[in-house]
Amino acid sequence: MTAISKRALLGCIADDFTGATDLANMLVRGGMRTTQCIGVPTVDETPDQASNPAPPDRFDADALVVALKSRTLPAADAVAQSLAALDWLRAQGCRQFLFKYCSTFDSTDAGNIGPVTDALLDALFAEGEERNGSHGTHAFTIACPAFPENGRTIFRGHLFVGDALLNASGMENHPLTPMRDANLVNVLQRQTRSKVGLVRYDTVADGVAAVSDAFAALRGQGVRMAIADAVSDADLYTLGAACADFALITGGSGIALGLPDNFRAAGLLDDHADAARLPRVEGxxxxxxxxxxxxxxxxxxxxxxxxxxxxxxxxxxxxxxxxxxxxxxxxxxxxxxxxxxxxxxxxxxxxxxxxxxxxxxxxxxxxxxxxxxxxxxxxxxxxxxxxxxxxxxxxxxxxxxxxxxxxxxxxxxxxxxxxxxxxxxxxxxxxxxxxxxxxxxxxxxxxxxxxxxxxxxxxxxxxxxxxxxx
The missing domain is CATH 3.40.980.20 (Four-carbon acid sugar kinase, nucleotide binding domain)
Structure with a gap:
């Protein structure tokens, strides 16, 4: 059996702070001890002054989540922050990476989901570069913001919030990222230079092997990003298992449901019954x-x-x-x-x-x-x-x-x-x-x-x- 890693396995980049804790919550529920970092961590001479990159092995955690405040930044700034987070997470030895955004796909036609995903794929699959600790050989990933437990589901590429399509859910009135199109293939395609495809619900319902075959077919068509349907937690577990060898996964916190089991099956993750335990705080x-x-x-x-x-x-x-x-x-x-x-x-x-x-x-x-x-x-x-x-x-x-x-x-x-x-x-x-x-x-x-x-x-x-x- 493979020795249990003492370094972080999963490195996550979240585009806002509550989204980061949402994701970390999923990972803790899966038995991964999780630390959320506010921005890219640094070595401090004192707690409030930072200058140098933090060294590996400082965080005793199975998963590290870097919380950025990049959702509504100009796309170039969001890309720069996300790449800095990726560099740091790679230095911690993380084997797989997750870009987390909102379960209502909060973004505009200018980004930032598409531009950040493009940049992360480019960095992880740079020509001739041997990717440290990452799996998979093709620049391909999924986009799945589904979170059925909170009423966010995707069917034939369309995002529902409860029983309403995204564009009739109240999100069309969001002051910063009004969402007026429920077809996520179209939304994402407007944001990216990559070709966007779809893994439909009937394929997901057929199981991990069918999803893996669909991924291979889409890659053969030149697709780099695929919206993945999911209407239940079971679908998210299926997608998670099919993405076990991916270098990069993108989505809402729900997509993290199946990831701890992948590391556990590979002999890399212990069960931590106390992963969610916190000390008492007075005040x-x-x-x-x-x-x-x-x-x-x-x-x-x-x-x-x-x-x-x-x-x-x-x-x-x-x-x-x-x-x-x-x-x-x-x-x-x-x-x-x-x-x-x-x-x-x-x-x-x-x-x-x-x-x-x-x-x-x-x-x-x-x-x-x-x-x-x-x-x-x-x-x-x-x-x-x-x-x-x-x-x-x-x-x-x-x-x-x-x-x-x-x-x-x-x-x-x-x-x-x-x-x-x-x-x-x-x-x-x-x-x-x-x-x-x-x-x-x-x-x-x-x-x-x-x-x-x-x-x-x-x-x-x-x-x-x-x-x-x-």
């Missing part, structure tokens, strides 16, 4: 919401029925009003009583558009993110150590503001959303939620979960190894 709690999604709207409304909440007005912040100070002043009496508060910028599509018309799309988004990030810093100074954050862009801004560098991934709270914790002398517990995810009572549920994290009996059992978090 106050707060909820921050910046997403404008339908799910987050419902979660905010449910919280406000019984709990204190303060709404951020972006136009007031743009006028120079002391919005951050007002929010913190509102929160203080509740924090004094150890009662969690919600501070939110969640708004209706019409309200978002009105702000964007006045401030501009990019400026409006940045203003909300920076305001909530400043509030997060203020809350930490007031003793908050447990944060629930709604929205991918908001989560990215908050973790950066809190100087979070790495996260250990714990158990699932709701589909796609795990608990996470940092290390260090003053650890934080965080639940970072994609705007579209979570039940209506998610905020309450997440806070209960973070309050109930158990002390690990031994550091090696919790995954809180020296160097695993900073």
């Amino acid at each position: 106050l709690s707060a909820v921050l919401a910046g997403s404008a999604s339908k799910a987050t709207h419902a979660q905010v409304a449910a919280w406000r029925e019984t709990r204190p909440a303060f709404r951020i007005d972006p136009l007031a912040a743009a006028r120079g009003e002391a919005v951050v100070e007002q929010a913190l002043a509102f929160a203080q009496p509740y924090l004094d009583q150890a009662e969690p508060v919600l501070i939110y910028a969640t708004a209706t599509p019409d309200e978002v558009k009105a702000v964007q018309r006045e401030l501009g799309v990019d400026a409006a988004g940045h203003l909300v993110e920076s305001t909530l990030a400043s509030i997060a810093r203020g809350l930490r100074e007031r003793g908050v150590r447990k944060f629930v954050v709604a929205g991918g862009e908001t989560s990215g801004a908050v973790v950066q503001a809190l100087a979070v560098r790495t996260l250990r991934i714990g158990a699932q709270i709701d589909p796609g959303v795990p608990a996470t914790a940092t290390g260090g002398d003053e650890p934080l517990a965080l639940a970072l939620k994609s705007g579209n995810f979570g039940s209506t009572d998610f905020f309450e549920k997440a806070l209960r979960h973070l309050d109930q994290l158990e002390h690990a009996a031994h550091p090696e059992q919790s995954g809180s190894h020296d160097g695993a978090t900073r």
